[in-house]
Structures are given as C-alpha cells and as structure tokens.
Amino acid sequence: MLIRNLGDIRKSDRNVRSNGWVSARLLLKDDDMGFSFHVTTMFAGEELKMHYQNHLEAVLVLKGTGTIEDLATGEIHRLQPGVMYALNDHDRHIVRPETDILTACVFNPPVTGKEVHDENGAYPAEADLVAAD
Amino acid sequence: MLIRNLGDIRKSDRNVRSNGWVSARLLLKDDDMGFSFHVTTMFAGEELKMHYQNHLEAVLVLKGTGTIEDLATGEIHRLQPGVMYALNDHDRHIVRPETDILTACVFNPPVTGKEVHDENGAYPAEADLVAAD
Numbered sequence: 001m002l003i004r005n006l007g008d009i010r011k012s013d014r015n016v017r018s019n020g021w022v023s024a025r026l027l028l029k030d031d032d033m034g035f036s037f038h039v040t041t042m043f044a045g046e047e048l049k050m051h052y053q054n055h056l057e058a059v060l061v062l063k064g065t066g067t068i069e070d071l072a073t074g075e076i077h078r079l080q081p082g083v084m085y086a087l088n089d090h091d092r093h094i095v096r097p098e099t100d101i102l103t104a105c106v107f108n109p110p111v112t113g114k115e116v117h118d119e120n121g122a123y124p125a126e127a128d129l130v131a132a133d
Numbered sequence: 134m135l136i137r138n139l140g141d142i143r144k145s146d147r148n149v150r151s152n153g154w155v156s157a158r159l160l161l162k163d164d165d166m167g168f169s170f171h172v173t174t175m176f177a178g179e180e181l182k183m184h185y186q187n188h189l190e191a192v193l194v195l196k197g198t199g200t201i202e203d204l205a206t207g208e209i210h211r212l213q214p215g216v217m218y219a220l221n222d223h224d225r226h227i228v229r230p231e232t233d234i235l236t237a238c239v240f241n242p243p244v245t246g247k248e249v250h251d252e253n254g255a256y257p258a259e260a261d262l263v264a265a266d
Contacts, residue, residue: 001205001210001220002219003216005217006215026193027219031219034189035167035239037193037219062195062237068134082139083136085137086134086164087134093134108167
C-alpha cells in the first residue's frame with residue numbers, strides 16, 4: 001500500500017511546473033499502477049493548447065471555471081467543478097481557464113515525470129527529457 | 134473527446150450504491166481509456182473491509198476524514214483531503230470513515246460498472262454480476 005500526501009508531493013521533485021500549469025504527481029510510471037495520477041492546476045488567463053499523441057487522459061475539475069475547445073469539431077465545453085473531460089482519441093484541444101482550475105488527472109500509459117510538453121503540446125512516448133517549447 | 138458531468142452521472146445507472154458507499158462512474162471499461170474513474174463517497178460510521186483481488190486502485194481523498202488500516206501490516210493511516218492511498222499489491226484493508234469521505238478513484242483494469250463487491254469485498258475479474266454480500 002502506498003500512502004502519499006499532496007502537501008509533501010508539492011514540496012518534492014514530483015511537483016512539475018511548466019507554461020501555464022503546475023502538476024503534483026501522486027503516482028508515476030515507476031509506481032507500477034499502470035496509470036499515473038496527478039493533481040494539476042491550470043492558471044487563470046492562460047491558453048493551454050495541448051495534444052497528447054501518446055497518451056489518453058481523463059481530467060476531473062475540482063475547483064475553478066473555464067472552457068475546453070475541441071479542435072477537431074470546434075465545440076467549446078464549459079469547465080466547472082464536477083465536469084470531467086476525457087481525451088479518448090488523442091484530441092487536440094485548448095483549455096482556457098477563467099480562474100485557476102484545480103483538477104485530478106489520470107494518464108494511460110503513465111507518465112514518468114521526466115517529460116515536458118514538446119513543441120506540439122505533447123508528451124513523448126517514453127521517458128526522455130525533451131526540450132520545452 | 135468525452136464530456137461527463139458528475140451531476141448527470143449521479144442521476145444515471147452509472148451511479149452505484151452498495152453497503153457503506155456510493156460511486157459515480159465517470160469512466161468505465163466500455164469507454165476504452167484503459168482505466169475507470171469514479172467519484173465515490175464512503176459513509177460516516179461505516180467499516181469498509183475490502184480486498185480487490187483483481188484490480189489495482191488509487192484513491193484521492195477530496196473531502197472528509199477517517200482512517201485506513203493495512204491488514205498486512207496492521208498500520209493505520211490517517212485519511213484527510215489531499216491524502217492518496219494506492220492498493221498496489223491487492224492489499225487487504227479496512228476504511229473507517231469518521232465523516233462522509235468524498236474521493237476520486239482510479240481502477241486498473243477498468244471496472245465494467247456491473248460488478249458488486251463479492252463476499253471477500255472484491256470485484257470479479259470481469260463483467261458478470263455476482264451476488265452482493
């Protein structure tokens with residue numbers, strides 16, 4: 001049994017900050033759960049264009065409001081507590097937080113924690129650290 | 134892209150109530166994400182003895198307090214918002230909520246939504262409905 005505390009994770013190297021977001025990784029690939037589990041904050045006023053070519057992701061909004069745009073369809077969905085979006089088709093998307101948005105996120109396959117988003121807003125398929133955009 | 138709202142799920146057949154808990158299944162096996170994702174409430178005063186023989190599970194406490202006992206070691210861990218436990222070794226455990234405990238839970242492999250806990254507090258490996266204890 002693993003016991004982790006978000007406060008401790010946020011003070012550790014499992015807390016990763018990038019352009020427009022910060023993510024506390026409660027579970028990573030090396031925990032061997034078959035998924036990774038993160039508490040991620042996306043910052044108010046940012047425009048986060050993302051495309052996970054190698055991962056499926058589910059995101060549950062815990063606090064805050066904003067929108068997500070599905071770039072395949074142009075549809076814009078409202079984000080607020082209790083809304084979940086799942087990128088089940090490697091969907092290109094833009095999140096526009098109006099306030100800071102606190103989320104619980106699951107990635108399959110699990111991320112290693114060493115990735116950063118590359119120039120396409122993607123994570124690489126495996127662990128190697130790539131240049132941030 | 135899938136968009137789901139917890140309020141809608143709670144009014145649907147994806148909301149499952151059993152002895153001591155109720156679980157809103159945001160993602161299930163048929164969503165093809167490779168995991169299932171639930172918002173589960175464990176009720177104050179219950180004693181939930183569980184053993185997932187066929188699944189790994191991670192649980193993030195969002196609201197409420199209680200304890201979890203690891204039956205392999207006898208250790209008792211405090212549950213409060215921001216604490217995550219992961220059953221990475223099919224750990225036998227007992228959760229004792231002091232208040233209602235609201236959680237976000239991830240299962241690998243994903244549950245189908247048709248399971249109920251069997252007499253061992255486990256989910257069966259696959260979909261068939263089994264008798265509740």
